[in-house]
Amino acid sequence: MGDVKLFRTWSSPYALRVVWALKLKGIEYETIYEDLANKSSLLLEYNPVHKKVPVLLHNGMPICESLVILEYIDETWNTTTRFLPEDSLARATARFWSKFNDEQLVTSVFKAYASQGVEQEEAKSPALKNLDTVEKQLIGKKFFSGETIGFLDLVFGWIANYLEIFEETSGIKLLDEDRFPLIMTWKDNFSNIPMIKESWPDREKLVIKFRVMREHFLSVAAAK
C-alpha cells in the first residue's frame, strides 16, 4: 500500500470525500490537519498551484484536487470496492455528474448561502433547479451509483450534511421533503453507513464556522 498521508482541514467537504474514499477502501493513512489561515510549508510545497486541501501524499508523491484524488485512489487500490463503474459509458456519466456538482450545483447553493435579501431570493431558484436535476438521478436507485455507494455518492455526499448547515446559517430552505423525496431518502441511507457517520465533522462547530464565514462574505460584498 505504501505510505499514505492526507492533508486536510477538519471542516473541508472536499477533503471529506477523500477521507470517505480511503476508509471505504480500507487504506491506512496518516492525517495532517492544516490551518488555512496559516498554511504549512509542506502544503505550499505539495500544492503550489492552488495551495488548498485536500492533498494526498502517496509514497512522497502529491496528488491534488479531490475528484482527481478519488480517481487515483480507485485506480491505485483496485480492491473489490470500486467507486467508478467498469463500463465506459457509465464512467462518463459519473464524470459528467461530478463536474455538474462541482461546477454548477455547489456554486449555485453557495451563492444562495453567501447572500441576503433580494439577492438571496434570486439565487434560490437556480439552486433549487439544480437540486431538481440531482433528484432525477436517484429515480429507481438507492444510491447515485446504484445498489451500493460509489463515486457519485462521495461527490454528492456533502448534500447529506453540509447543505443543512448552509440552510441553518443563512436562513434559506432548499431541501424540502415534498420536492426532494428521493434526495431525503438517499440522505438517510448515505449518512447511516457507519464509515460515513463516524466521519462527519462536529455539527455545532460547523454551524459556528459557516456562520462566521457567511458574515465575512456578506461584508466583502457590501464593501464592493
Added chain:
Amino acid sequence: MGDVKLFRTWSSPYALRVVWALKLKGIEYETIYEDLANKSSLLLEYNPVHKKVPVLLHNGMPICESLVILEYIDETWNTTTRFLPEDSLARATARFWSKFNDEQLVTSVFKAYASQGVEQEEAKSPALKNLDTVEKQLIGKKFFSGETIGFLDLVFGWIANYLEIFEETSGIKLLDEDRFPLIMTWKDNFSNIPMIKESWPDREKLVIKFRVMREHFLSVAAAK
C-alpha cells in the same frame, strides 16, 4: 466501432478537442454542425443540462463535456494511440492540469480578452502567471504528454491557435517568445501535425467572430 456522431460548431475550441481525438484514433464519424443561436431539438435532447456542444453520440447514447468525452474515447477505442498514460500517478497529473486549464487558465485569459482599459490591464497579470505555470510543464518535453501528443496536448491545444485570436481581437499581448519559449516551440510542433493543421477553423472567420463576441461582452459589462 459502432455509429459515431459529433455535434459541434465550426468555432468551438472544446468541440475541436473531440475532433482531434477522433481523428487521432482513426474513428469514422458524422459531423452535425449546430448554430448556437438556434439550437437543434436533438442537441437539447442530448445535452439538456448544459445545452452546449460538443456532444458525442455513440450508438445513440450521448456523452457531454469535452474532457469527459476525451476520456470516453480513450477508454472505448483502446487503440495503440492512447491519450492518457498507463501509470495512475501520471494519469492523476494529466487530470490535474486539464482541470487547471479549464477552470483557471481559460478563465483568466478570457477575462483579459473580454475587458478593456484598467480592467484589462489588471486581468493580464493573472493570465500571464497561469501561462508561466503552463510553460514549466514543458521543461524537457516536446509535448505536454512527452515525446508524442496525448491528453494534455488536446486540452492545451487551444493555446496554439485561439490564443492569438484573443490577442488580436482584444489588443493584449500575452504570448511573447522571451517569456514563453517552450510554449512557442510546442505551438509549432503541435500545429504542424497534419491532423491538427487540417482541422483548425478558418482564421479570418475566427477573428470576425471573436471581435463581435468581444463587443457583445463589453456592452453587457458596460450596461451593468
